[in-house]
Amino acid sequence: MPEAPAVPRDAATVLLLRAADPGPVEVYLLRRVRGMPFAGGMTAYPGGSVDPRDADVHPGWIGPSPAVWAESFGCTERLARALVCAAVRETFEESGVLLASPSGGDVVVADDVEWEARRQALLARELSLGGLLEAQELTLRADLLRPWAHWITPVDEPRRYDTRFFVAALPVGVQARDVSGEADEAVWVTPVEALAQYDRGDRAMLAPTLYTLRDVARHGSVTDVLAAAPPGRLERVQPRLEYDETGEFVVMPDGSRMRPPIRLGRGRAAR
Numbered sequence: 001m002p003e004a005p006a007v008p009r010d011a012a013t014v015l016l017l018r019a020a021d022p023g024p025v026e027v028y029l030l031r032r033v034r035g036m037p038f039a040g041g042m043t044a045y046p047g048g049s050v051d052p053r054d055a056d057v058h059p060g061w062i063g064p065s066p067a068v069w070a071e072s073f074g075c076t077e078r079l080a081r082a083l084v085c086a087a088v089r090e091t092f093e094e095s096g097v098l099l100a101s102p103s104g105g106d107v108v109v110a111d112d113v114e115w116e117a118r119r120q121a122l123l124a125r126e127l128s129l130g131g132l133l134e135a136q137e138l139t140l141r142a143d144l145l146r147p148w149a150h151w152i153t154p155v156d157e158p159r160r161y162d163t164r165f166f167v168a169a170l171p172v173g174v175q176a177r178d179v180s181g182e183a184d185e186a187v188w189v190t191p192v193e194a195l196a197q198y199d200r201g202d203r204a205m206l207a208p209t210l211y212t213l214r215d216v217a218r219h220g221s222v223t224d225v226l227a228a229a230p231p232g233r234l235e236r237v238q239p240r241l242e243y244d245e246t247g248e249f250v251v252m253p254d255g256s257r258m259r260p261p262i263r264l265g266r267g268r269a270a271r
Contacts, residue, residue: 005155008162010079012086013047015148015212016095017222018170024190025222027213028095028176031185031203043194043205046094046180047087049161054089055082057130060103063143072147073164074233084142087166089129093122095186096177099145099168100138107171108138119179144168146229149215151208152238154250165212167229169222191217207239207250207258 016028032042055078069080092098096119098110110119118136121127133140145166153160170176178186189197191213197203198210205213219225239250242257250258 006158006160008152008160010050010083010086011048011161011163012050012083012090013045013163013165014087014091014145015045015165015167015216016091016097016170016176017167017216017225018188019222020188020190024192025216025219025225026188026190027194027216028170029185029187029189029194030094030180043198043203043209045165045209046091047163048090048093050079050082050086051089051125051128053128053130054085055079056128057081057085057133057140060133060139062101062139062141063145069142069147072230072232072234073150074236083164084145084166085129085140087145087164087168088140089122091168092119094180096179097170097174098138099141099171100133100136101141102137103139107141107144107174108136109174111175111177116179123181144171146226147234148229149208149212150234150236152236154239154241156241163208164234165208167216167225169226207252208237211237 018026018028020026028046030044030046032044066077066081066084069084070077073080073083075083088099092110096111096115098108098115101107118127118132122129122132132138145168147164148167149165151163151165153162176186176188180186194203194213195210195217198205216225219228237253239252241248242251243249252258
């Protein structure tokens with residue numbers, strides 16, 4: 001009998017956006033270190049798997065309630081809370097941008113030595129996001145996030161992920177930092193240029209990264225991107241894998257086929 005498909009792990013990833021001065025929208029992209037067991041050399045966004053403690057974040061919360069997020073994601077309120085918190089945590093861990101603020105204040109600038117120690121504690125799982133926010137008397141800023149896309153790894157991958165994509169504007173006065181130990185490159189680039197690099201063979205991408213970049217490239221400003229976030233439940237995109245004499249290829253729901261270097265699954269979250 002064939003083995004049962006692996007159960008997908010929940011994950012969150014964030015398209016962090018800014019407006020070039022002057023110029024069009026830019027997105028923050030990471031290139032994963034070559035040789036890593038998952039997606040080495042691939043372009044990705046900040047993101048990763050939900051930590052079990054992400055659902056336990058209960059300090060102040062500004063923005064849509066977990067019930068509203070649950071409707072977008074088609075999941076329970078508890079999982080929706082965890083996904084939003086995972087998005088905030090992973091963005092901080094991989095870019096140094098923490099979408100949280102003191103009550104009634106601006107987003108915190110978390111770039112000094114003390115904040116770096118807290119970021120490292122999060123990475124080591126010595127500290128939870130809830131513990132960090134509570135200790136620093138910060139409020140989670142769910143209002144700065146928008147739901148964007150929902151992808152699930154093909155059923156015949158050995159490791160599978162159920163990934164919700166968010167978009168967020170880089171807060172004023174905050175800078176993203178190249179702090180991800182999983183990446184050998186961290187850059188701001190326009191979606192159009194990133195897609196051109198892909199077409200030239202200069203930038204390898206996961207299929208979800210490619211498609212979400214194409215979606216963002218249709219909009220002329222960060223405000224337009226945020227306004228274009230789907231208002232209802234996100235459409236779930238689940239490609240499948242097929243094989244021929246030349247090897248493996250990805251079949252999208254619309255029937256289009258994609259060859260490697262595009263990859264899905266096989267490791268951490270399909271980002």
